[in-house]
Amino acid sequence: MKIPRSLAVLWYDRPMIYRFNEFQLDTRLFELRHQGKLIPLEPQIYNVLAYLLNNRDRIVSKQELLETLWEGKIVAESSLTTCIKDARKAIGDNGQDQHTIATIHRRGYRFVADIEVISDDSNETGDHAGPTSAETRIESSCLNSIDDLLS
Numbered sequence: 559m560k561i562p563r564s565l566a567v568l569w570y571d572r573p574m575i576y577r578f579n580e581f582q583l584d585t586r587l588f589e590l591r592h593q594g595k596l597i598p599l600e601p602q603i604y605n606v607l608a609y610l611l612n613n614r615d616r617i618v619s620k621q622e623l624l625e626t627l628w629e630g631k632i633v634a635e636s637s638l639t640t641c642i643k644d645a646r647k648a649i650g651d652n653g654q655d656q657h658t659i660a661t662i663h664r665r666g667y668r669f670v671a672d673i674e675v676i677s678d679d680s681n682e683t684g685d686h687a688g689p690t691s692a693e694t695r696i697e698s699s700c701l702n703s704i705d706d707l708l709s
Contacts, residue, residue, distance in 0.1 A: 576611050577674040579658065581649055583611060590648060597648055602627065606638070607645040610659060610669040619666035642667060 573586035582591045588604060590597045599607070605627050610618060623638055642659065651658040658671040 573677075575676040577676065578611075578671040579649065583608060585612075592650075599648055600644070603641050603644045603648065606641045607649070607659075610645075610667055611673070614669040614673065617662045617666045617668045622666070 573584075575585075576583045580593050581597075583589070584591070585608060588601075590599055590604065590607065606623065609623065609627060620635060620638055624633065624635070628637075642661075643653065646652055646656075646659050649658050653661065656670070658669065660668050660670045662668055
């Protein structure tokens with residue numbers, strides 16, 4: 559999964575499991591689960607959902623999402639709209655009910671569902687094994703890239 563550089567530090571620095579409705583979003587494993595069952599997501603849809611969840615205390619503008627998640631690539635606003643629609647579909651929400659992702663007219667989006675945040679270190683669910691060697695290599699590679707950027 560391609561992780562935008564602007565998000566990599568945040569996700570690797572503070573891996574979390576977010577519980578909302580009957581879902582869990584794990585920022586270490588980049589997974590969304592519904593009642594324990596893995597929900598396949600395209601990387602950009604996962605990124606939109608995770609970004610909104612992580613910024614749930616405020617309205618996130620469309621422009622911020624485009625600049626942060628597409629890293630300056632020129633994309634049509636319809637790409638973001640499609641990602642929001644697909645993220646809503648994955649979590650059982652839609653543009654009319656908006657019980658999880660709300661559209662704030664002319665402002666942006668906000669994650670509005672009640673959540674429980676669990677530090678990934680606690681792993682109290684016991685559902686996740688440790689990272690695979692491939693995940694460890696990817697995480698190590700990303701962290702090295704981040705270190706290079708920060709030095």
